[in-house]
Amino acid sequence: NHERLCVKGRYGFDYVHHPDRLTKPLIRRKDAPKTIELLQPKDWQKVFREATWEEALDFAADGFSKIRDENGPDALAAFGCAKGSNEEAYLLQKLVRTGFGTNNIDHCTRLCHxxxxxxxxxxxxxxxxxxxxxxxxxxxxxxxxxxxxxxxxxxxxxxxxxxxxxxxxxxxxxxxxxxxxxxxxxxxxxxxxxxxxxxxxxxxxxxxxxxxxxxxxxxxxxxxxxxxxxxxxxxxxxxxxxxxxxxxxxxxxxxxxxxxxxxxxxxxxxxxxxxxxxxxxxxxxxxxxxxxxxxxxxxxxxxLRGQNNVQGTSDMGLIPMFFPDYKSVTDPENKKWFEDFWGTSLNPKTGLTVVEIVDAVHSGGVRGMYVQGENPAMSDPNLNHARGALSMLEHLVVQDIFLTETAGFADVIFPASAFPEKSGTFTNSNRQVQLGRQAIDPPGNARQDWWIIQEVARRLGVDWSYDGPEEIFSEIRKATPSMAGITWKRLQKEHSVTYPCNKEGDPGEAIVFRKGFPTANKKARFVPAKYTHADEMPDEEFPFVFITSRQLEHWHTGSMTRRATVLNAIEPYPVVHVHPDDLQKLGVEPGEAVTIESRRGKISTYSRQDPGVQQGNLFMSFGYNEAAANLITTSVLDPFGKIPEVKFCAVRMSAGGNPEMRIG
The missing domain is CATH 3.40.228.10 (Dimethylsulfoxide Reductase, domain 2)
Structure with a gap:
């Protein structure tokens, strides 16, 4: 980034010291049934009890083993984290493929690019x-x-x-x-x-x-x-x-x-x-x-990628159709190579994507999940449907730094490490691989994410003995030819190294396709596209177009930045951006509450006059749990990328409403 920082990099780091940090493993109380309602973090003792690491790890792994053995490997699934390191992502997808025995692994790339x-x-x-x-x-x-x-x-x-x-x-x-x-x-x-x-x-x-x-x-x-x-x-x-x-x-x-x-x-x-x-x-x-x-x-x-390491986690194979380096899981040669490399047989079927996994929970196909650093109870579309799925799971293990909206549905919660508490590599939007160095220790009894994943894997019968991120990165280099020339020592010395970098000493290629393309005939292919409408168009009953967006001050579902003092002071409340004429027609003054409703859900939020928004359009960030925009959105999918259409759905808006109390 040439030493340039955004507002989050300047003012958004004090969340790591927030008193809400998870510091001990938690196990759900037997008398605490799951419901679709969100849990207030201050009420955690009504739902969870503290546990030792040994007890929590055993409980988590036993639940996965039971489901795998009784219902088959595809009854398990996992969501990974694009905020974590390449090493964590690599281990999680390897655990799912070799320990669970399925390709049901995905993360937020399914919701962005x-x-x-x-x-x-x-x-x-x-x-x-x-x-x-x-x-x-x-x-x-x-x-x-x-x-x-x-x-x-x-x-x-x-x-x-x-x-x-x-x-x-x-x-x-x-x-x-x-x-x-x-x-x-x-x-x-x-x-x-x-x-x-x-x-x-x-x-x-x-x-x-x-x-x-x-x-x-x-x-x-x-x-x-x-x-x-x-x-x-x-x-x-x-x-x-x-x-x-x-x-x-x-x-x-x-x-x-x-x-x-x-x-x-x-x-x-x-x-x-x-x-x-x-x-x-x-x-x-x-x-x-x-x-x-x-x-x-x-x-x-x-x-332009959506999270700090969504490029790297995708490269690591944290997606259901690809092994590391985008090798198709259905290609027999790729499957054989990774079976030899990892020393175990692998599932030949493409796994389920984020929304497909949620649907499979409702249909009974998926019964257990491992969620590492992801918050589907806020980030998934059609949240009533997604939260319903989380409440239905027989076994949910959540690994995070806060008791997120998703963690409230868990059977086991592992307290994990934040960015400044870990070492590891990260790959930005420019394909630049950089080394993050641990600056502080995790609070209390929280642990490194790679360590937690390895301990779960061991209890599932996978014989791992990594001693840290550097050793994991050495394995990544072998599994990912485009990064084979990048060494840990080089990253310690250089600001960053850009892949593809196939051999040690190569400078890395910032600009690719100079001499052709990585296809069978070395040529690119034109693919025509026909103009089609969104799945749900505005009509007399739902006349507005609802578009979700992000914002400068907050990061996705807000679990970190809403606990960052300066950032949350700037934008503490949920707002919907509305054209002035639309507010006037409703008789609403800027800043007053409005209620937005779709065929899937309803929220109340504050209005913000925005002449940059076209009449008939509403723009809203999805990071406020008291007015969760994804309660409104649709989960209909692009047929190729399997991404949900959160940029377009039909809603109606009315004056008044009472935004709920903030959770967290």
Missing amino acids: ASSVSALLEGIGSGAVSNPFTDVTDAEVIFLIGANPIGNHPVAATFMKNAVKAGKKLILLDPRRTALSRHATYNLQFRPDTDVALLNSLMHVIIKEKLCDEKYITEHTTDFEKLKSNVADYSPEKVAPICGIPEETLREVARTYATAESAIILWGMGISQHIHGTDNSRCLIALSLMTGQIGRPGTGLHP
Whole structure:
């Protein structure tokens, strides 16, 4: 990050000393039945009792063993943590695959960029970024869509603002007018859900005006004619009424991007969190390929990742369809290699994703879960459904630093370590692997996450004896060829090392695809996308579009940042962003309470007047448990990336309401 910090890095670290920290293992009392209601942390003694580590570990492992032996390995599942280290993620997925005997392992990538990764793997053979976000300083044109970097990726935003000051052009596309819009050459505030139509229209113009890089297309891609045929129907004249952007603006933006010497595309979860999220990303990939804007400085494709190590945890195989380094679990050669490497037989079936696991609990297929550092009782869509599943589990083990909303449903709780209390490697959005060094000890009797996972594994019959993160990282290098050249000692000496780095001494590749793509024919593939609507459109009964978002001050479900003094002082209450005219129609003054209701749930929150929001749209962060936005959202999935559509659902809004007391 070039020594640049965001507000969380400056002011968000005192959560580690909060009195709510878990310091001892807890076991659920026999007289404490599970319900869908959330537990107040101050009432924990009514539900849990303290236990020794030996008792808690034995109890956790016995519960898993019983379910595995009686119902089969696929009756177990696990959620991992994108805030933890690569070593922790590697061990957890290895435990699930070798100890549980299933591929039912997933984490929050399924809720942020799974559709982007699906499209990238399909189109160019790699699920990571092609260029670092710092390449915006080398780009003539920056094409940013479905992202709010000032709020969600503040460090990246500083480079974008620096680039604009240096004369670069910023094309900003988003249904909401964000703070970065004042720096934009073009600000396209399009209608939500019309991404594919808009992007196909840009490609239509580029092809019709012969602005494609024909040489690049011929030498480095396949299936261009399929794409050309598909976008022929998306003229600016047809698309302008759909997306709400004037046809001449569509033409100007297409020309600006296509004729640039270098242009980079960056996107956020406004692209990925739709049932057409994979199609959205397919369009961005095609836009880059057809103009040859990839494989050079200042070009390429960069999905801005959602958590500090979501890139690394995905690389480690914390996903149900891939072993480490994105090796398919259904490929016989990959399966044989990992069976030999780990010394055990492996399940040949693709596992279940986050939402599929929740559905499987309701149907009786999944009976036990291990949740490490994840908070599905807040982060999953359609929370009444998700919390219902958590309450139904026969055996739930939660490993965390606080008694989160999810931990309240647990049978066993392991007190774990926060970031400054552990050593390990982390991989950021730029594919830069960095070493985190332990600065303080975990509080009380809390333990290192890798140690806890290993102790559970041992009790499940897996013979592990790692002595720490360095030894685990040495195994990761063997399991992950793209990181084989990165050593622990090198990370101790250097600021970071970028993968792919295949051999010791290699500098690492910040920019990839210079000479082709990691596919069988070394070529990228165009995949056409048709414009489709969201699963649930607004109607007379539910006339508003509800869009979840993140915010500068808080981190996802708020379990850490709402316990950070400065950050929580700035944004202590849940708010929904509403266009002034919509508030006026309801007779609501800014700051007054409103009630929002969908077909799945209802919340009360405070209103915030925001002229940057289009009329008929509502934007809200999902990190406040007293007004949990995901009680509203739908769990319908993108068919390819299996990501839920939390960026679009139909709701109604009324004046009044009483936001619940905060839990925690």
